[in-house]
Amino acid sequence: MSGLSPGFHGRGRALVDRLPPGQYPTESFPVLSIGPTPRVTTDHWAFTLTTETGSRRSWTWEEMMALPQERPVADIHCVTRWSKFDTRWQGVSLDVLLEEAETAADFVVAESFDGYTTNLPLEDVTDGKAWLAHSFDGYPLAPDHGGPARLVVPHLYFWKSAKWIKGLRLTVQDEPGFWETAGYHNYGDPWREQRHWNDA
Amino acid sequence: MPSPPSGASAWRTARLLSREPQISTGRTLRFTVPDWPGHLAGQHVDVRLTADDGYQAVRSYSLAAPAEGDTVELGVQAAPDGEVSPYLADVLPIGAEVEIQGPLGGWFIWTPRDAGPLLLFAGGCGIVPLMAMLRARRAAGSAEPCTLLYSARSPDEVWYARELADPGPAEEIRLIYTRQAPPGDPRTTGRVGAQDLAGLPEPGSARCYVCGPTGFVEHVADLLQTAGHPRELIRTERFG
C-alpha cells in the first residue's frame, strides 16, 4: 500500500463494519437523477401492477394509503459512493401489492413517471425486502427524492429504488433498465461492489 | 499492483503530473494513466486514496478535457473539511500516485456526432464536465451553436477564465454572477432567472446539460422546462 497517495490519512474508520466496500458515510441526503425532477401530484397518481400476461391492477393514492403501512429503517447505499445509515421510511410492502398477482415471472421492471426504468429479480422485492415508500423521516417524500412515492430496496444500490414510481411490470425474461443498459451492473449488490458491467 | 484487465472496472495507477490553480479553492490536476482507454466528454473517474494502514476513500471527479494520450485532466474543488478533495487539491505531491477507475458514466455525455445546438449550464465546479464538452466541440470544429451559461459567485470564482474569454466560432459564454459582478456588468447579481435564458435556441432543438450543486441543478432544470425545453433533452449531473 505504501507509495500510493502519500500523506493521506482519511477520516473515521469507526463505521467500517457497516459500510460496503468503497462507500463512505454521509449525514446529508445527496440527490442523483438523470434529468429534471418531474412534478407528480397525488390526485391523478396511480400505481399499476402488470403481469406477464398483460393483466393489470391499479391503486389510486387513497387506495394505496389505505393499505397496511410499514415503517422500515434501513441503511442505503448509492453507487456514487455515499451510504446513509438508519434512514426511516413509511410505505407499503411490495408483498402486499404482489399478494394477489397470478404470475410465473421471475423478474420485475420498475417504471417511473419520468420514463426511468430499472430491473430486479422478483425474489429481491418480496419477503419484506422492498417497499413503495411515500414518507421519509416522518414527512411526505420530497419531489427531488422521488416523491410522491418511490421504490425502496435497501439491500441493492439505490438506483434500483426507482423514484417517482408509477408501476411494476412482471417479466419472464430479465429486461435491463436505464442504468443497466448504460454501463451499470445488472444486479447491483453493494456488498459485492457490483457497480459496473465488468464487476463480477 | 498487478496490471489490471482493461475496462471500466480496473483500477489503474495515476501519477500526478501537474497542479495549476483555477480559483482560490479549485485546481486543475493532470495525471498520467498508463494505457488510458480514452473517454467521452462528460464522463468521470473514481479516484481512490489509500492511507498507510490500508484505509481507502473513493470519490468521483469529472474529466475536464479530451484525453491527450495517457494524460487526463481533472478539476478538483476543495470542500471545507472534505476527506478527499482538500488532499487532492493541496497535499498530493507532484509525481506521487493515486488510483483511478474509469471512464465512468454513459448518460451525461456529449459527442460531436450529437446534432443540434448545445446548451451548457454550469454552477460552480459543475463547469468541469461542461468544459470537457466545450473543448471537445472546439476540437471537432463543430459549427452548431453552443451557449455556456456559467453561474459563479464572483469574477475570481470563475474557472478556465482565460479560455472562456476567447469564445470559439458559434459559441457564446454568459457569465452569471450571484454575489459580486465585475464593474460595468449590466446584470444585477443574483441566481439564474428566466430572463437569463433570453435569446437561447428554440426549445425542442437544443440539447441541455446542467451540472452543479443539487440546488442549482433543480432550479435550472425547472427554468428550462418552464421555458418549454422538453425533459427528454435535459440531462443533469449533481455533484452532491
Ligand SMILES: Cc1cc2nc3c(=O)[nH]c(=O)nc-3n(C[C@H](O)[C@H](O)[C@H](O)COP(=O)(O)OP(=O)(O)OC[C@H]3O[C@@H](n4cnc5c(N)ncnc54)[C@H](O)[C@@H]3O)c2cc1C
Ligand atoms: C459524478 C460526479 C462527478 C463529480 N465531479 C466533480 C468534479 O469534477 N470536481 C469536484 O470538485 N467535485 C466533483 N464531484 C464531487 C466529489 O465527488 C466529492 O463529493 C467532493 O470532492 C467532496 O468530497 P470530499 O471527500 O472532499 O468531501 P466529503 O468528506 O465527502 O465531505 C463533503 C462535505 O460534507 C462535509 N462532511 C461530510 N461528512 C462529514 C463528517 N463526518 N464530518 C465533518 N464534515 C463532514 C464536509 O465538510 C464537506 O464539506 C463529483 C461527484 C459526482 C457524483
